[in-house]
Amino acid sequence: MNPETVIARRIAQELRDGMLVNLGIGIPTLVANYVPAGIHVFFQSENGLIGTGPVAEPAMRHRLLTDAGGRTVTALPGASTFDSATSFGLIRGGHVDMTVLGGLEVDAAGRLANWTIPGKMVPGMGGAMDLVAGARRVVIAMQHTAKGRSKIVPTCTLPLTAARPVDLVVTELAVIGFPQGRATLLETAPGVSVTDVVAATAAELSVAADVRPMDLAER
Amino acid sequence: MITVSPEQAAALIPDGASVMIGGFMGVGTPERVVDELVRRRTGSLTVIANDTALPGVGIGKLVHAGLVRRAIVSHIGLNPETQQQMIAGKIDVELVPQGTLVERIRAGGYGLGGVLTGTGVGTVVEEGKPTLTIDGKRFLVEVALRADFALLSAFLADYLGNLTYALTARNFNPVMATAADTVIVDADNIVPTGVIAPDHVMTPAPLVDYLVAH
Numbered sequence: 403m404n405p406e407t408v409i410a411r412r413i414a415q416e417l418r419d420g421m422l423v424n425l426g427i428g429i430p431t432l433v434a435n436y437v438p439a440g441i442h443v444f445f446q447s448e449n450g451l452i453g454t455g456p457v458a459e460p461a462m463r464h465r466l467l468t469d470a471g472g473r474t475v476t477a478l479p480g481a482s483t484f485d486s487a488t489s490f491g492l493i494r495g496g497h498v499d500m501t502v503l504g505g506l507e508v509d510a511a512g513r514l515a516n517w518t519i520p521g522k523m524v525p526g527m528g529g530a531m532d533l534v535a536g537a538r539r540v541v542i543a544m545q546h547t548a549k550g551r552s553k554i555v556p557t558c559t560l561p562l563t564a565a566r567p568v569d570l571v572v573t574e575l576a577v578i579g580f581p582q583g584r585a586t587l588l589e590t591a592p593g594v595s596v597t598d599v600v601a602a603t604a605a606e607l608s609v610a611a612d613v614r615p616m617d618l619a620e621r
Numbered sequence: 622m623i624t625v626s627p628e629q630a631a632a633l634i635p636d637g638a639s640v641m642i643g644g645f646m647g648v649g650t651p652e653r654v655v656d657e658l659v660r661r662r663t664g665s666l667t668v669i670a671n672d673t674a675l676p677g678v679g680i681g682k683l684v685h686a687g688l689v690r691r692a693i694v695s696h697i698g699l700n701p702e703t704q705q706q707m708i709a710g711k712i713d714v715e716l717v718p719q720g721t722l723v724e725r726i727r728a729g730g731y732g733l734g735g736v737l738t739g740t741g742v743g744t745v746v747e748e749g750k751p752t753l754t755i756d757g758k759r760f761l762v763e764v765a766l767r768a769d770f771a772l773l774s775a776f777l778a779d780y781l782g783n784l785t786y787a788l789t790a791r792n793f794n795p796v797m798a799t800a801a802d803t804v805i806v807d808a809d810n811i812v813p814t815g816v817i818a819p820d821h822v823m824t825p826a827p828l829v830d831y832l833v834a835h
Contacts, residue, residue, distance in 0.1 A: 448719065449645040450789045465648070466776070466790040472646045472675075472699070477788070485823075486645070486671065486792045487727050490720030494740060524707070524716075525698025526672070527746075532720035535740045565743025 403618070405574030408591055409543045411436045411618045412572050413502055416541060417443050421499040422492070424448060424533060427471045429543040430502035438621035446498060448489050448529040453481025470529065493529065494536035501537035503530060505544040505571070507558045510605040512567030512580035514542060515560035527563065534564035546573035552604035554578065554585065575599050577616060584608050589616045622782045622826070624834040630805050631657030633831070637690075639667040639768040641726065641797040642680055646672055646699060649790030650679035651774040651807035653833060658683060665690040669726070669768055671719060671793055672696040673703040687711065693766065695719035718746060721763050723796055728765035730799025735764040771801035775824070778808035779815070782829035783822045791823065798824045807833040 403411075406429050414436035417423065424446045425431050434456070437443055445454040447469040454469055455476035463474040477483075492498055507515040514534060517527040534540050544553055554571065571578040576599045577589035586608040587599055592615060600607050625633075631654055634640065644650030658666075659682050668689050673696075674681040683689050684703050691713045697703040706712040717725070724736045737760035741747055751762040773794045776787035784806060786794055798804050806829050 447789065449648070450792050464788060467788040468646070468648050469789075470645075472648075483788055483791060485786075485795050486719070486723040487796050490723055494720055494738065523698075524704060526694065526696035526716045527718050528672075528696040528698070529719040531718040531744065531746065532740045535738075535742070536720075562744045564740075 405545055406432055408574045408616070408618060409572050411620070412577065412616050413541055413543055414438065415617065415621070416500065416570070417441055419443075422446055422452065422497060424493065424498050424501040424537065426501070426503040426530070428504045430504060431471070433502055433543070436620065446489070446492065447475070448493065448533075450484050450486060450489050451477060451481065453478045490529070490532050493532045496536060496538055498533070498537045500539040500541060501533045502541045502543050503533060505542040505553060507553055507555050507560050508542055508568060508571050509558045510556050510585045511583050512585065513558055513565070514540070514563045514568050515558040516563050518561055520561065530563050534568070535566055540568040542568050542571045544571070544573060546575045546602050552602060554603045554605045556605050575602060578607070586610050587613055589614055591616045592618065622780060622832055623830065624832045627653040627657045627807070627833055630654050630831060630833050631661050631663065633803065633805065634658065634663055634770055636663055637665040638663075638770055639669065641768040641771040641793070641801050642668060642670040643771070643773045643792065643794035643797055644670065644674065644679050645789065645792040647674040647679035647681070649774045649786065649792050649794055650674065651772050651805070651833070652679060653807050654772050654805060655679060655682055658688065659686045662686065662688065664688045667691040667693070667768070669693045669766055671722065673700045675699050676702055684712070691715070693717060693722070695722050723793060725763050725766040726793065726800045727796050729767035730796065733765055735762055737761070738763055766800065768801045769803065771797040771804045773798055773804065773806045775806050775808040777810050777812050777817055778806055778829070778832050779812055779817050779826070781814050782806070782826035782832060783814070783817050784808065784824035784829065785817055785821055786823055795824045798828045803830050804828055805831045805833065811835060
């Protein structure tokens, strides 16, 4: 299983029936492919859609129906569309149950940097700051390391996305939570040991007493 | 309702104007008016919009033509030309979180001086801004935005200027319709008054100043 699939499948298990969920661009988008059977989730695109479906077949594309990444998606039965003020009211107002976003760095206290690398990449924050500040639960989907360096760091060196800590980080190696504001190893991926994760992590990592293997079964 | 050609619509807008432009990555942007601004080379514009689209699309055409002096947007990541011109000092870019941007525009259109938001607290967005603590939670004071013109795209406009939008092309359009001195709308379809039922009107006609004719 490639790293992206491990991450997406594990995060899909955080979905619960009836949730309103916003998926960011990149690995987070893949989570929609692994929604457990029997669970109905509303996916929000912050450009103004609830009920976002898969990318449309070529003949069914509509130039005025896209997701926040610009893909020509479908709208599922029961979908709704709205303006950007409503869309971000849903986000800031705590109506979005969970958001899944990519990350550049997460620090030992769970703070996220994911919108800019000054001098290299200045795309703008788009909706990321609102999502992290406002969603009820923030889950980060990212590779554990970039160019051999841990993305889970003692303190973020990149500009923060929000002061509020994230709830969960899922990488191809581990699931990490932040109980009492401390990075804590909760689960390890198949074939990965606690020692492996600690060695690959720059931040100080507590190890949960009941650390367990990541469950990646398709449901 | 005054109807104008795309040429006449663009001619209303002088060099140096501030323009709100609807759209999200070009979806819901009035391309015909943008094309005329490019043809006329209306320059030194301040553009207030969600993003600067992509090269060759919507606001991307204005950027490519060097007509934008200042951009107040949430995202420029899909338009490398905006980033290049920003680095070269040709465009002054103010990056605003998307939810804050739309609320600043809404405040401008709804007679408010600004809004209080938790978005951006503890980040670079907070720098230089007043904060208020209410019920123990800290908020940034984000001031209202208005513009000289709003250039909007709608799906249906009736003869009076009542508007509806389609699918995800609504985005910033109805909010901007409230926040500019002159509102110019390019609708995909102009339909007889009455086709849009009162309950389905998304932007009431009195907010619209000009409809772009087909």
